Amino acid sequence: MRLSTKWRDTWSTIASDVDSRRSERVTIEGDVFDVVRMGRGEPLVLVPGLAGSWKLLMPLARRLAREYEVVSYSLRGDRSRGRGGPGDSRRRHVDVGGHADDLAALIDRLGMECPAVFGVSFGAAVALELAVEQPGCLGSLIVQGIEERFRTTIGSTIAQHVLERYPLPANSPFLNQFLNLLYGTKPEPGPRTDFVVDRIWETPQAVMAERLRQLRQFDVADRLWRIDVPTLVLAGSKDAIIPASRQKRLAQGISGARFESIEGAGHIGFVTHADAVVRQVHDHFQRVKASV
Template sequence: MTTDWTRDVKGTGQYAEVNGINLYFETHGAGRPLILLHGGLGSGEMFGPVLPALAEHHQVIAVDLQGHGRTADIDRPIDVRLMADDIAALIDHLGLDRPDLVGYSLGGAVALQTAAKYPSKAGRLVVASVNLRPDAIYAEMRAQQGQVSAAAAEYMKDTPMYQLYQRVAPRPEDFPRLLDKIGETMAKDFDFTEDVRNLQVPTLIVAADADMAPPSHYVEVFNLLDGGLRDGGWMGEGRSKGGHALTILPRVTHYSIFSSPLFAAVTLAFLDEQPS
């Protein structure tokens, strides 16, 4: 299996002791701050192919979430709401003024929860490939998720997730433990409907046209944000009142969207647009 996850993009790496965790992050570029959050079993390096574009006009802070990449695990579940507290604490630690939040999959759910719980700390929000509920995911994918546990570690040694973890993790032997925790997280029921409905920051919903859930599900998410409910009007007067937006990217999947130039392009277009 080939991957661009570990493309050699150099940034300034450091740790922050926040919220009971030693959180690793890398800083790239300069400009208005953008916190970038990776998917499950990955790290900030997943975004290597798109980091140069994102960092051209932004200070990109790519975080390794709990138990991922260079951030060691701690004694608590992997829970997006708890990790949102980590990101809020990091924002305070760095003295950032309402940075934009950009996240994919697990990281997208963390970004969503950060904006939902701490709206005064967030600027704009981009969430890619994030589902409202488990039942939105294709049944065959739910079945695969149910098989994620430490027992799968041996079978994952040829995957980019395992190889990246072995190369950068503080405790490479913790990979089976991470699989157990991710499996437990995916087995739990959740519903982000009210979190989305109550978002107070401009939000872009991004999905692949061949994602883990059908495109109609991401339209449902957009509907919760007052989007896609009426004609937009000649002057845009019928658009979502909160400045929210939706994009479905062509010819990408859940497993390639985060490294697609299209993802970088729509993210930058949304973050950098002038308020109407």
């Protein structure tokens, strides 16, 4: 999928604000992480998902940056370039706990003191792992698109198998079905869908497959009691990957956590329903302030 000049210009205005974005690179244990900052105010760290890196979060980050200092970064493996076939990643992979260690080190390296952390999808697993193992690193927690124990499905098993073994073109039927799952419905052709496709394919297949393997081992169910920061669990009402009912159970397992549903949103509601997500984030910050 490619955009016409008209649509590309329109969506680029929505999706990014290059002039106000500040970029840097941070080295942690010999690995380089791209870091982007936007806005001014209370710090909010956005942890990206399984594919698309921080770039897929830019429409949301731009909106949040009107009120907060938004920081996002590349997960380990995101800086590999191109679609890449199986085994094409040049970066070593770690488990979800390793990604959480990276996040803790990054927060420390950037000099942030207990920022709010907002993780989406795979990034939500990373944020949860940080909250249960290193709770002193964050001041509040927001997660979208995760449950306390990842449940392997036929769909995730097939997806991992395909990503590991078959280099896929951007217009493959598999990708179309994958998009349907992400949106919770068949997406309308246009700039937003093209944006999502382009960002996803910037993450090599091998990296996506490895992260699916890591999720299969993810389980914080018996450690949720360790979370002692204000927590908001967001879920798209049409999330076809992790249904809202299962995300609600996650919230029920965390002391004092709130659950909110984003009506009509799928798994990537942070892209498709960014304004609704921003309202929930703002309300969360206000509640945290009021409780101090």
